[in-house]
Amino acid sequence: MEVKVELPLRLARVVGARSLNVKVENGTSVRDVLSSALSKEAYCMVVNGGGVAPGMLVLLNERDVRVLEGLNTKVNDGDVVTVLSVTHGG
Structure with a gap:
């Protein structure tokens, strides 16, 4: 099966796209998809310890993975994993 990964410009510069x-097997998690798709440097920018790194959002089909099963959420054929960089302040 195949999953699409969409990246913000900051990560795209590291990854090159x-x-x-990403071709994956049944039962693959969002964490595994990111690990397969991203370089080690980019992966460390997105994943921190057991969860999503501060300042980042990971969506599965436009839903925040934190309201699902986190990075352990299983993907299906045709799913879209979107990584967003959250910048805010005042």
């Missing part, structure tokens, strides 16, 4: 199609 704004979106990637």
Whole structure:
């Protein structure tokens, strides 16, 4: 099966693409998809310890993975994993 990964410009510069199609097996988690799609440097920017790094959002089909099963959420064929960099302040 295949999952699409969409990246913000900051990560795209590290990885070399704004979106990637990743072939995965049944039962693959969002964490595994990110590990397969991203370089080690980019992966460490997105994943911190057991969860999503501060300042980042990971969406599965436009839903925040934190309201699902976190990075352990299983993906299906045709799913879209979107990584967003959250910048805010005042």
